[in-house]
Amino acid sequence: MSSKQENSIFSQNKSKSIIETVMYVIFFICSLSAIIAVFAITIYMLVSGTPALFKIGIKDMLFNSVWQPTGDNPSFGIAYIILTSIIGTFFSILIGVPIGILTAVFLSEIANKKVYVFIKPCVELLAGIPSIIYGLFGLLIINPLMYKLEIFLFKNDPNHQFTGGANLLAAILVLAIMILPTVINVSETALKAVPVNLKQASLALGATYVQTIFKVCIPVAKSGIITAVVLGIGRAIGEAMAIVLVSGNSVNLPLPFNSVRFLTTGIVSEMSYSSGIHRQALFTIGLVLFIFIMVINIVISRILKKGDKDNGK
Numbered sequence: 001m002s003s004k005q006e007n008s009i010f011s012q013n014k015s016k017s018i019i020e021t022v023m024y025v026i027f028f029i030c031s032l033s034a035i036i037a038v039f040a041i042t043i044y045m046l047v048s049g050t051p052a053l054f055k056i057g058i059k060d061m062l063f064n065s066v067w068q069p070t071g072d073n074p075s076f077g078i079a080y081i082i083l084t085s086i087i088g089t090f091f092s093i094l095i096g097v098p099i100g101i102l103t104a105v106f107l108s109e110i111a112n113k114k115v116y117v118f119i120k121p122c123v124e125l126l127a128g129i130p131s132i133i134y135g136l137f138g139l140l141i142i143n144p145l146m147y148k149l150e151i152f153l154f155k156n157d158p159n160h161q162f163t164g165g166a167n168l169l170a171a172i173l174v175l176a177i178m179i180l181p182t183v184i185n186v187s188e189t190a191l192k193a194v195p196v197n198l199k200q201a202s203l204a205l206g207a208t209y210v211q212t213i214f215k216v217c218i219p220v221a222k223s224g225i226i227t228a229v230v231l232g233i234g235r236a237i238g239e240a241m242a243i244v245l246v247s248g249n250s251v252n253l254p255l256p257f258n259s260v261r262f263l264t265t266g267i268v269s270e271m272s273y274s275s276g277i278h279r280q281a282l283f284t285i286g287l288v289l290f291i292f293i294m295v296i297n298i299v300i301s302r303i304l305k306k307g308d309k310d311n312g313k
Contacts, residue, residue: 042290049287052076052280061284067251067261069270069278076281078266082288084254085263088168089237092175096236097229099176100183101218104228107184108191109213127181135242138174143246146170150257163259166248171260174246175239179232186231190224191217230300234293240264263289 053061056076064077103123107116147165154160194217202212218225240262248259249269261269267282274282 045283045287045290048280048283049290050284052277052284055277056281061281062288065251065253067266069274069281074277076277078263078281078285078288080251080253081261081263081266081285084168084260085237085289085292087254088171088175088243088260088262089233091172092179092236093229093233095172096176096179097183097232100180100228100232101187101225103180103184104187104191105213105218108188109209109217123181123184126177127185131178131239131241132245134174134178135245138170138242138246142170142173146257154257160257161259163248163257166246166259167257168247168254168260169256171243171247171262174242175236178239178242179235182235183228183232186228187221187225190221190228193224194220226300226303230297233296237289237292237296238264240268244268263292 061076061078062082063079064075065079066075066077067081068075103119107119107123111119143165145165146167146169147162150160150162150165150167154162198216198220199212202216203209207215243262244265247262247265249261249265250259251261251266252258254260263285266285271279271282
């Protein structure tokens with residue numbers, strides 16, 4: 001080998017090493033910025049959200065159901081607001097997740113090319129629709145239907161307070177629709193990643209195609225599907241603009257036909273005119289919402305790790 005060839009190989013290796021070092025630094029800075037952002041948000045929420053807890057009292061704020069921040073004798077109880085967010089998110093996930101997963105199964109395993117080409121853009125369009133449009137859809141379509149149902153069920157009940165269809169049930173239906181594209185897209189990606197040889201082995205052993213889907217494909221894609229559920233929960237519990245239009249935005253016990261207020265809508269509806277302890281209480285609501293999302297992520301991560309450990313991964 002000539003000296004020119006040796007110098008050329010050396011220079012190529014050197015330039016590769018420089019490029020790899022530069023890329024390593026870029027990747028490290030990006031990952032570090034993400035970690036810094038999480039810590040910064042966490043610290044900001046703790047600093048902004050805890051003062052009201054100490055001034056009002058943890059018991060008076062978290063376990064009191066009366067929210068009257070501008071009254072002569074102000075009360076900052078958010079128990080009903082917390083309960084509404086939990087119940088609303090739970091039932092929207094209960095409705096939306098099965099529909100989303102089954103739709104993902106249909107798209108990834110059953111639909112032919114013509115059907116797939118038609119349905120897939122519709123799902124992607126759902127993902128791109130702004131939240132306020134979902135709210136307007138709920139306001140103009142779902143709320144009137146809820147009002148008709150309300151009249152049918154309670155027309156002979158003089159004690160029932162009619163809400164015009166703006167109630168918890170309407171909010172749950174809107175949230176269930178909103179989480180569909182997230183659940184469908186992520187679940188479909190996970191199902192498409194299932195190795196073909198596993199499906200073929202299941203069919204070769206005599207399982208039907210439906211049995212293969214539910215006994216092989218879905219269990220193998222479990223991690224991706226659970227990730228889809230987590231993202232759906234995050235979308236549901238963090239939604240504000242659509243829900244403020246359809247829920248009635250009143251602090252009440254979260255019953256199906258009651259006008260209710262979620263954690264997010266409480267912040268949106270009052271932040272513009274709040275001040276002093278009232279404003280600090282709204283930041284505390286944000287802190288509670290932040291803690292909910294963190295707890296959900298931690299619990300799901302533990303479940304995934306436990307599942308991987310049990311499967312010997």
